[in-house]
Amino acid sequence: MKMTIPESTIHRMPQYIKVLEYLDEGKVLFVTSRDFETHIDVNPSIIRKDLSYFGEFGVRGKGYSVTGLKQELEKIMGLTGHRTIIIGAGNIGKALTNYKGFDNIKLKINAVFDNDERKIGSMINTIPVLDIKTMKAYVESENIEFVIMAVPSSIADLVVDQLIDSDIKGIINFTSKFLSVPKRIKVISINIDTKIMEMFYFLKKSRMK
């Protein structure tokens, strides 16, 4: 397959993979674009256009093989087994060490980093909590490409300064702060409040109907 898939399609790919996982768990063997439409909040014509990029995997009259398409999309997205660290052993950090979804995307949490001496040296769900002072050396020796940042917003800038100083290529940002980093570092924010704003808008619209 040629890698000429548009950026906007790539953004929807994880959603398609989610639907395929769901169908796979339910022992569904084939999926059509119509099936996707019932499971996903994207315009049907866009779904059909997106799927046309993977046309060669389709079987005429049957649709796409669920496991086949899933494997192909996972390959395109680079789900080849990544390792990462979590920065922050607070509630969010703890919840993430326990997060089942990481297995599905072949992600392993190597360690959690914190600055609280009562936490350093302990374990959270079999994952060691290490001293944040050793983070930069760890990232380099273990070849960690991206980190998950789950620290209080008040110390986000401090942590970011340390990350800028390392070889890190990406940050998954759980803080509500807007992170200012050099272009070489990709920040993907999990913005709870932006998602909730979308809900407000939906509620407002449904009230006007």
Added chain:
Amino acid sequence: MKMTIPESTIHRMPQYIKVLEYLDEGKVLFVTSRDFETHIDVNPSIIRKDLSYFGEFGVRGKGYSVTGLKQELEKIMGLTGHRTIIIGAGNIGKALTNYKGFDNIKLKINAVFDNDERKIGSMINTIPVLDIKTMKAYVESENIEFVIMAVPSSIADLVVDQLIDSDIKGIINFTSKFLSVPKRIKVISINIDTKIMEMFYFLKKSRMK
């Protein structure tokens, strides 16, 4: 202003509001589309198109008033002061009661619901933990329009069944489960793994450069 703003623009609005908040904190008075471009991972031509819908707020040669545009976008998005409940008093539920971002979007957490008798009757950061059996009655008497679901995936379906039985209009879904609900209920999922998949794709691409 006419409400003919496209859906895709609406999806980017929370990001614009985030940038405006950031600039406002830094005491910046005016913002141009160029300023947005440095803060947001969206194609510049799309940003300019989106902002053109709010053209009347712009001042020639100066750009948009940061506070003025922020207030206007908040009004469009329906940030008028909402109340909600959190279902699940585990790590994610606890982290959310402490989440600072909710103040910015004028959201109040009324209560947390759980089925664990050791937790029921306690408080998390001044918010009471109530018995999940009383949730349906609470939602109705308090006129709760949407809930935040932060329960283990294994009991997600059970909770969803209760929600379907109530007047709830929306679910913010923190579980990694795909929720199957009637069309009248809007589900917005905060999918950690889909965001991390985007990071994998970025890393794969940057390795190929």
